[in-house]
Amino acid sequence: MPAGSSKKRERQYEHIKEQAQERGTSEKRAKEIAARTVNKERARTGEAETASKTSTRDPKSASQRGGQRSHIGPGAPTKDQLYEEAKKKNVEGRSTMNKQELRKALGR
Known part of the structure; x- marks a missing residue:
């Protein structure tokens, strides 16, 4: 959070960050989403x-x-969620795929 932010904005930031993490987003990405x-x-x-x-x-x-x-x-689903599904289905080349490629490989 930027210096000098109000308590309301700090609570909003924490809430958005927690919600993103609950959806399976990484902590780094959740912080970015919340801050933006x-x-x-x-x-x-x-x-x-x-x-x-x-x-x-x-x-x-x-x-x-x-x-x-x-x-x-x-x-x-997030990229991480798609990756885990691809891992379970043993999709080859999943580690180098982006989100769109993972979705296509999984037939979504």
């Missing part, structure tokens, strides 16, 4: 010193969108 979401919310409300055009002009906040721009939806 909170920083975007700070920009939208004028709490941040600088803000990108997309942060301030987007009609829906990240929490309202709920994964709409992920091109898969909010309930889609």
Whole structure:
């Protein structure tokens, strides 16, 4: 969290991070998701010193969108989850595959 963030934003960050980890996201990625979401919310409300055009002009906040721009939806499995499934099914070459390739190899 950026220095000087409000208690509300700190709670929001922790909540988003915990939710991402519960979905199977790695801790590093969960922190990144939480930080980006909170920083975007700070920009939208004028709490941040600088803000990108997309942060301030987007009609829906990240929490309202709920994964709409992920091109898969909010309930889609993570790369780690797909990798574990591929491992169980003994898919060859899984260690070098990206998420899309794993999905294709698993027939999703």
